[in-house]
Amino acid sequence: MRGESVAELWVVLQEYEGLPPEYNQEVLAEAQEVVEHYPAGRLQLCAVQLRAPLPDLTEKSLEENFRTIRPERLYVLEHRGLAQYTTEGYVAALSWLIREREPALIVTSATANGQDWVPRLAAQLGLPLVARCLSFRLEQEALLSLRALYGGRAYVQTRMRLPRLPALVTFVPGTRGIPPATHPPRGRPPEVITYRPPLGTETFSQRLRSLAVEAPAAEEVELEAAEKIVAGGRGLGREGFAELATFARLLGAAVGASRVATDRGWVEPERQIGATGKSVSPRLYIACGISGAAQHTSGIREAQTIVAINPDRNAPIFALADLGLLGDAREVLRRAAELLQEETVGT
Numbered sequence: 457m458r459g460e461s462v463a464e465l466w467v468v469l470q471e472y473e474g475l476p477p478e479y480n481q482e483v484l485a486e487a488q489e490v491v492e493h494y495p496a497g498r499l500q501l502c503a504v505q506l507r508a509p510l511p512d513l514t515e516k517s518l519e520e521n522f523r524t525i526r527p528e529r530l531y532v533l534e535h536r537g538l539a540q541y542t543t544e545g546y547v548a549a550l551s552w553l554i555r556e557r558e559p560a561l562i563v564t565s566a567t568a569n570g571q572d573w574v575p576r577l578a579a580q581l582g583l584p585l586v587a588r589c590l591s592f593r594l595e596q597e598a599l600l601s602l603r604a605l606y607g608g609r610a611y612v613q614t615r616m617r618l619p620r621l622p623a624l625v626t627f628v629p630g631t632r633g634i635p636p637a638t639h640p641p642r643g644r645p646p647e648v649i650t651y652r653p654p655l656g657t658e659t660f661s662q663r664l665r666s667l668a669v670e671a672p673a674a675e676e677v678e679l680e681a682a683e684k685i686v687a688g689g690r691g692l693g694r695e696g697f698a699e700l701a702t703f704a705r706l707l708g709a710a711v712g713a714s715r716v717a718t719d720r721g722w723v724e725p726e727r728q729i730g731a732t733g734k735s736v737s738p739r740l741y742i743a744c745g746i747s748g749a750a751q752h753t754s755g756i757r758e759a760q761t762i763v764a765i766n767p768d769r770n771a772p773i774f775a776l777a778d779l780g781l782l783g784d785a786r787e788v789l790r791r792a793a794e795l796l797q798e799e800t801v802g803t
């Protein structure tokens with residue numbers, strides 16, 4: 457890395473309608489570990505925020521962004537054109553800051569936006585990129601990373617030499633789970649440095665215009681982002697998934713599944729949870745007709761409360777569950793949906 461100077465690792469924060477998504481916390485936690493594995497004092501954790509000019513950052517905003525880990529420094533990139541996410545705006549503003557500060561590594565969550573601007577920035581500046589990492593470490597001249605292949609059926613560890621800096625990394629959301637907030641957060645309050653990058657109106661070409669932001673129906677929410685998940689397995693049967701979807705809609709939960717259910721085509725493959733599916737971290741996870749095989753439960757380790765519905769009292773899922781219901785899942789889901797409907801009508 458550049459001589460004896462202190463290199464910078466940037467976490468680019470992402471926002472959704474003004475609220476910092478939880479993923480920022482887990483990327484900061486992973487980045488903090490990268491700093492700790494690097495020779496002491498030679499790598500600094502910094503965060504980057506892009507936004508429209510606003511009144512001074514309040515304590516509250518700093519608190520919301522850094523509930524667990526505080527970086528050494530927060531770079532705020534302010535420009536009118538950054539009020540809303542645009543590919544061109546992010547690429548132009550970050551290219552400018554990279555030239556100003558020359559960081560060693562830039563990481564962000566592999567959300568839809570993250571997967572949009574990061575490769576474009578890499579292509580424009582000719583920088584190395586490792587996409588969709590499950591973990592990564594920085595060495596003096598190389599980047600080590602763990603990634604999933606073939607839809608998660610295999611893992612590969614790579615070591616990429618870094619002839620050019622900075623390198624770019626996207627981190628799969630939900631991999632680590634959201635670290636619990638600590639009081640006070642680790643580290644001192646960050647030094648805040650605000651930049652106003654000289655971006656002309658031509659940067660915001662209007663080739664892409666945001667017309668509206670519409671939230672998906674709860675059951676269509678990406679599993680990694682879902683706060684509540686109702687998942688079904690073999691014990692639910694194909695027909696049971698219709699009842700599960702009704703219940704999920706009423707509860708405002710996303711639909712998940714075991715591999716048996718996705719392999720049989722009862723629900724789309726993107727809904728599979730587990731070692732070769734998605735890792736999720738909801739507040740509530742309801743497993744219906746799922747036995748609790750290790751390959752499934754490895755994907756729900758970060759779930760806060762687990763409820764299991766299964767007629768077999770020896771099913772391994774009960775060892776993990778906070779609440780277990782012995783019985784037929786379809787019957788329980790039907791009854792629970794009726795109760796929720798009655799409650800909705802009553803209010």
Ligand SMILES: Cc1cc2nc3c(=O)[nH]c(=O)nc-3n(C[C@H](O)[C@H](O)[C@H](O)COP(=O)(O)OP(=O)(O)OC[C@H]3O[C@@H](n4cnc5c(N)ncnc54)[C@H](O)[C@@H]3O)c2cc1C
Nearest residue numbers: 689690691714715730731732733745746747751752768785
């Ligand atoms: C390399 C590899 C990777 C894998 N990756 C994954 C993965 O990512 N995700 C995954 O899920 N699996 C994965 N698997 C498969 C995994 O090992 C299990 O086979 C699978 O999770 C079992 O799914 P299940 O719980 O739906 O079915 P089962 O294990 O057959 O369990 C069905 C359960 O339903 C209960 N049941 C029966 N009737 C009812 C009823 N009326 N109401 C409620 N419950 C009922 C039964 O008591 C039973 O406990 C993988 C396997 C391998 C080898």
